[in-house]
Amino acid sequence: MVPPSAFEQMATLLNQQGSHADIEQLAKQIRKGLNPHPSGQMELNIPEMENHKLAGMQHKYRQTLLFFPSQGQVCHSYCTFCFRWAQFVGDKSLRFSSSEVETLHNYLCLHKELTDLLITGGDPMVMKTHHLAHYLECLTKPELEHIQTLRIGTKALTYWPQRFVTDADADELLRLFEKLVRAGKHVAIMAHCNHWRELEPYMTQRAIQRIRNTGAEIRAQGPLLANINNNHEVWAKMWQQQVKLGIIPYYMFVERDTGAQRYFEVPLAKAWQIYKQAIQEVSGLARTARGPSMSAGPGKVEIQGVTEINGEKVFVLRFIQGRNEEWVQRPFFAKYNPDATWFTDLQPAFAEEKFFFEDEYLQMLAAKNALNLIPN
Ligand code: SF4
Structure with a gap:
């Protein structure tokens, strides 16, 4: 690969x-x-407090903080397409992680614009419940009332569903979710799912029921992968199954520009075709899935379609999230390129010299001494 x-x-x-x-x-x-930290994660996303970089956090979008607990920086799965592979190769200089509950608490207190905390990895569900509780129980304190949503990114639902059913501390984990829900938090399990087959085992279905009984929601997301799920039938069936089991379809991601991308990438034009056909085949309740979405340097960019304007074939794009909130939802256009597999392969349409956000993005990079992130 x-x-x-x-x-x-x-x-x-x-x-x-x-x-x-x-x-x-x-x-x-x-x-x-192999571009271990795509989209400027190291250079642009790590926040600072009192002139210290907070290495186990990322604060890219205003409302959401990503936290990488140090005990959660391994995974049950080790997917060969993982965009977080750098967490797992034993090189500390490539890894995000933090074990400092106090720093997390202080940062959240200081940033009242935050509404969401995303605990991520690796897979935080490899952690024992008492470790997880150590990080999460502070959310019930009055000074963190502005943190409305706790998201936990995990593959465990389909790869190690025992985590929620038969592991020694599975019940304790569910009680923790209940406690957070009772405290008024929206608890969202962000389940990584690539194929409907993953939803078939009894243990996974039992885990889904048990999580939902706590009042937590499950949202599902995953990348579109050549050789694994690059056809619309797989996605349509997966989204239908998810709705049937009470899971909310959330994202179809484009395989990121890191690691083994060359083996798994799907051209953007084809990705959009697959998404469009799959969405057409499911009912409204499964059309909550956004995509195909690229987590690129300037923001999360969705391919909304391919069309022709004044005789020029173009991709229609929009930011679902942006480093500047004002970019969000503004449609923009790139020249159609059937071979493009990532955002940086795209050029502005209509003979424009640059995309509307480029000057501002360059200023952001310059402010962080990160102009080297611009591809040649
Ligand atoms: S489950 Fe997610 S974090 Fe774990 S290896 Fe796979 S892609 Fe990476």
């Missing part, structure tokens, strides 16, 4: 029985070339 040149280099070194140190060194070099 890595680029052929990287494969060749590693194969040669292994055949020559290179030393452990040399193999490690080459692996590190190859990883660096």
